[in-house]
Amino acid sequence: MKFTLSWLKEHLDTTATLDEITYALTDLGLEVEGVEDRAGKLRDFTIGYVKSAEKHPDADRLKVCQVATDEGDKQIICGAPNAREGITVVVAKPGVYVPGIDTTIGVGKIRGIESFGMMASEREMELSEEHDGIIELPSGEVGQSFVDWLAEHDPAKVDPVIEIAITPNRPDALGVRGIARDLAARGLGTLKPRDVAAVEGVFPCPVSITIEADTLEQCPVFFGRVIRGVKNGPSPQWLQDKLRAIGLRPISFLVDVTNFFTYDRNRPLHVFDADKIEGNTLRVHRAKGGETLVGLDEKEYTFAEGMTLISDAANVESIAGVMGGLATGCTAETTNVFIEAAYFDPVRTAYTGRALKINSDARYRFERGIDPEWTPYGIEHATHMILEHAGGEPSEVIVAGKIPDTNRAYKLDAARVQSLVGMDIPESNQRQTLTALGFRLEGNMAHVPSWRPDVQGEADLVEEVARIASLTKLKGRPLPRLDEGVSRPILSPIQRREAMARRTCAALGYNECVSYSFIDQASAKLFGGGEDVTRLENPISSDMSHMRPALLPGLLQAAARNQARGNMNLALFEVGPAFHGGEPGEQHLLVSGLLIGRTEPKDVHGASRAVDVYDVKADAEAVLAAIGAPAKVQILRGAAPWWHPGRHGMICLGPKKVLGVFGEIHPRVLAAMDVKGPAMGFTIWPAEVPLPRKSGATRAALQISDLQAVERDFAFVVDSGVEALTLVNAAMGADKALIEDARVFDEFIGGSLGEGKKSLALTVRMQPATQTLTDKDIEAVSAKVVEKVIKATGGVLRA
Secondary structure, eight states: OEEEHHHHHTTEEOOOOHHHHHHHHHHTTOOEEEEEOTTGGGTTOEEEEEEEEEEOTTOSSOEEEEEEEBTEEEEEEEOOTTOOTTOEEEEEOTTOEETTTTEEOOOEEETTEEEOOEEOOTTTTTSOSOOSSOOOBSSOOTTOBHHHHHHHHOGGGGOOEEEEOOOTTOGGGGSHHHHHHHHHHHTSSEEOOOOOOOOOOSSOOSSEEEEOGGGTTTOOEEEEEEEESOOOOSOOHHHHHHHHHTTOOOOOHHHHHHHHHHHHSSOOOEEEEGGGSGGGEEEEEEOOSOOEEEBTTSOEEEOOTTOEEEEOSSSEEEETTTEEBSTTOOOTTOOEEEEEEEEOOHHHHHHHHHHHTOOOHHHHHHTTOOOGGGHHHHHHHHHHHHHHHHOOEEOOOEEEEOOOOOOOEEEOOTTHHHHHTOOOOOHHHHHHHHHHTTOEEETTEEEOOTTOTTOOSHHHHHHHHHHHHOGGGOOOOOOOOSSSSSOOOSSOHHHHHHHHHHHHHHHTTOEEOOOOSEEOHHHHHHTTOOOGGGBOSSOSSGGGOEEOSOSHHHHHHHHHHHHHTTOOOEEEEEEEEEESSSSTTOEEEEEEEEEESBSSOOOTTSOOOBOOHHHHHHHHHHHHHHTTOOSOOEEEOOOOTTEEEEEEEEEEEETTEEEEEEEEEOHHHHHHTTOOSOEEEEEEOGGGSOOOSOOSSSOOOOOOOOSOOEEEEEEEEEETTSOHHHHHHHHHTSOTTTEEEEEEEEEEESGGGOTTEEEEEEEEEEOOSSSOOOHHHHHHHHHHHHHHHHHHHOOEEOO
C-alpha cells in the first residue's frame, strides 16, 4: 500500500514529522517497508535564466542559449520549441544525473558547438509525461535549488511516498482514510471530516439492475447511477500527481476517479460507458460455464461455473469484483457514464481471481473485505468528483439487494488488558481509544465498525487497545516464585532420562540422528505399523505417509544412504517419540541404537572384528544403568518379528515388564530396506524403568557383606533345544535373597549323552548377609537349585 505524505494530510490534521509518522505506523502494526525520497533525485537541479537564444548555424531546430546559473553564464544547446530568451528554466549542469533519460550530463559538442549542460523537461525529471518543451517557471531566483522551489510552489511533486505492508486482517488500512484513523487514535493528529452531501438525481436512472436469487450471497447489494453529458479527458494535475506518485498510470478522468477512491477510501468502483450497455439493463448472476469476456487488459477470459459475472442484455460485461470488460469501458468519446458501487463476497472473489490468474487492485481489496456500509457513500463521493471536473447531470441512485448486516458487539472488560497483554491501561483510556477507532460504546458493550471485519471477539478489543497504546511500553518483569527456598526441578523424570540417554549413547561412540516422524507405509509395516490410524490425511510426499511406529526404520534408512556413499562402519542412535495411534497421547518415547560393520577400521595393529549381539547388549545395559534401571534383570526371548528369532534378547523385570530389546535385525527387514547386514540394534523404553522410591538426592549407604561367598557348580543334561537362559533364570529363582549370581561356564554336546541332548554347567554364587553358611545351608540351597532347574527344563542332574 503506497500513499504520499500530502495525501495522508488530506485526512489527518497533523504537525508530526515524517520520521514520527513512519515510526508510529510500524508500531501500530502497519509496517513501513520503505520511504521514497522523490526530492533526492532532483537535488542537483538548479534554476537558471535564459539571457539569449539564437538559432544554431547548422541546425534549424536547435538554439544556442546563454543561460545564467549559479556558476555564471553557461552556453547550452537546446532543441525544445519553447526555448527562448527571457524564461526561467531548470538546469542540469555537467555531472548531474537525469533520471528520466538515465544519463549523467557531460560537456559535449552538438554540430560543432559546445554545450555545457541541459535545460530539462518534466518527463526528463520524471515529474510527468509532458515532454513537448522545457519547463518554464513563473518565478525563481538564479541558482536556487529546484527542489526548494517545488516544495514551496508545487509540493505534491516532491512529496515523500510511504509504502507499508498490510497484513490480511487489516483491510481497512488499504485506504488512506483507515491509515489516518489509526494515526489519529495514536495521538498524532486529528481526523478531518471528509463527508459529502448526497447528490439529488434529476432524472430516473435509465439502466436497471437485477441480482439473481442464487447470487445474493456472492453479491448482496449493488448501487448504481447514470451521469449524462460528461466530458471525459485527462485528469486534473493534482489527481495525476497522486496516481503517478504511487505507481499508477493516469488513463482518463473517469477511470482515474475509480483508482483514486480505491486507494483513498478502500472503495473499488467501476464505470461503464452507459451508451454501450445493451438493453439498458445489468444483471448480476452466476456463470453457467463457458462464457467469455475480453477484459480491460485486452485478454480474453473463459469462465467456470459459479463465478460471479455482470452481464447486459447480450453479453458478459464485467467480472464482479475483479475486472471490467473492454467493450463497455470508458473512452475519450464517452459522454454518458454508469457508476457501479457494489459489495462482493471475499471468498468467491478470491476463488475467481485465482482461477483466472488476475491480480487487480479491486480483487486485492474485495477478497480481504471492504466496508459494505460505505457502499452508498462511495457512489456519492464519486458523483461529486465527476460533476465537479467533468460536468453532467446525475440520475437517481438505483439499488438492488440490501447492505449485509455486520452489526456485532463484544463486552469490554478493562481488566483483560492486564491479564492478556500485561499492560496497565486505565479504563477511560481504553474507551477513548476504541471510540477514536470508530467503535460505538454503549455501557460495557463495544459495537464494532463495519470496516473492521477482523474484530471477532473480546480479545480483539484488547489487542486494539494495546496496539494503540504501543506494545513497546511493555516492561519485562520476572515471574513470581511459586515456592520458597530451593526451586523444584524444572525437568520431569522422563525428560532427565531422555537427556541422560542421549548423552550416554554419544559417550559410547554413537552418532545422533534426527529423522522425520513420518515414514512410508512399507517401512512402517515392517515394524508393526502402517495402519490407517497412523496414516496422514495430507502427506507432504508418498515417502512420508504414516507416523513411525519405531525409531529403527529411520536409522536403517540413514544407514542405507550412508552405505550407498561408501560408509560401511556405522554407529547411529536416535532419541524421540514413536506412535501407536493417531490420537493425542498415543505416542511413546524410545531410545534406539544401530551398529553395522566392524568395531575398528582396518589397521595392522588393530583388532578389527564384526559387531555382534554382545556389543549392543553391553550398550543397552549401559544406557539402562545411566537412566536408573535396576541392576537385576531377566533376559527373555519372544521379541517382535523384526528381530532375528535366535539372536536377540528382551531385558525384563518380569514376563510383562520389558525395559528394552537388543539383538540382530532380521535379514528379511534388511533386504526390504536395502541395508547390507548383518545389523545389530537395541531399543529402550525409558518410561518403563521404575521410578526410584526415594526422590531425594542422597544415596543409600553402601551394603557390603563381610561374610565369605560360596560358589557351587552344577551340570544338567537337557534337550538340545533348551536355552541356557532358562537354566540361569531357574537357578536365580531358587533363593532370591541368598543367590547373588548364576552363569553358564560350559557346554558339552554329543559323546555319551546321545542324540538331541546337551550338557550345560552352571556356577551359582551364594552371598550370605547375616551369618556364615553351613554345609547344611549350602546343601539346602543346592537342592532347591536342582529342583527348580529340573522343573523348568525337564532335564536331569549330570552324574
